[in-house]
Amino acid sequence: MEKSDEKQLDPEGVEQVRTKLLSWYDKNRRDLPWRRERDPYKIWVSEVMLQQTRVDTVIPYYERFMQRFPTLKDLASAPEEEVIKAWEGLGYYSRVRNLHAAVREVAESYGGKVPDDREAMSRLKGVGPYTVGAVLSIAYNQRVPAVDGNVMRVFSRIYAIEEDITKAATRRRMEALAMDLIPEDRPGDFNQALMELGALICSPSSPACDRCPLVRECRAYEQGRVKDFPVKRKGKAPLPVSVVFGWVVDGEGRMLLERRPDKGLLAGMWGLPTVERRKDDSPQRILERYFAEKGFPIEPGPVLGHVEHVFSHRRWQAVVVSGRASDATRSLPPGWRWVAEEELDFLALPKVYEKALSAVKDPVQLELGLEVEN
DNA sequence: GACCCGTGGCC
């Protein structure tokens, strides 16, 4: 399996990498909020937020989250709704549900102390091999690998690894390589140094090899093939899906929001009533039928706008259709609620719904939306 | 192993 032009580091090379990387890290590490902390809870939260999410995006969320839930106990005892609200806009919402459940588990079964062994931590919801390694090495000073996308990119270049990094087997191999390198004294710093190098120097498209502390040890650089790594299978293009958003108002200027199902895309999040548009039917009819089936009839009106939003694997092409509730006094089906227009400005919804709101309320954006449609 | 699950920035 291993390619002939790959090579392992000799003991001398291992020592070189440790020393050079750590000394580079000591000089160049960014001053990030969670790097001022050793509280395993705070490290944990930061690691979950950072999953597939850029540092600059995470910082304000992290600050707000810690202000609101300063300790593990605070988070464990907080109502679900409030915790989710603190996450709105960050994406990958199953992360926050799993985190909340896991924190409650720690509060109940571990006396509020984040477990310091691999097996126990791995059993917590939303905690995979990366997060285990990050928390145990950074907060508990344990020699456990924390292999993320950065580390895989760095390793794939240093060792000229030709295997597809999207495969689980490749990640496991990287973890073995990491174990050979992690020093006894500073495991957390070393893991972070690898990631920091990937983020600041060994970047995907324009690596700054001239500033890299590990050029001498880099097999890909030696071969003049840095850009060839990492090898990564191309993902499939997001599948286009037509949907209808209902912009349903009552006589008092209130708008109807719907909570999405507990599973699937945007699980449990609030947004405009959303119907997938399977057949080639008019959006008005689709919306009318959807509400009729719920026992809450509406009169559909004109199309108010168009919105497109790309998720990781779906492309929503949405038509926003207005509707009027014929009898707003009747009780709403579960998972629906009325909100006043003013409230909307302060409500944080998933981005696709925010787009819909601004597309309809802001005529300029509405025109842009229509332009995109043509 | 394949697919599901958001968002924003960059070139």
Added chain:
DNA sequence: TGGCCAAGGGT
């Protein structure tokens, strides 16, 4: 402009 990419994990 749009495809790619980022401190992954669940099913």
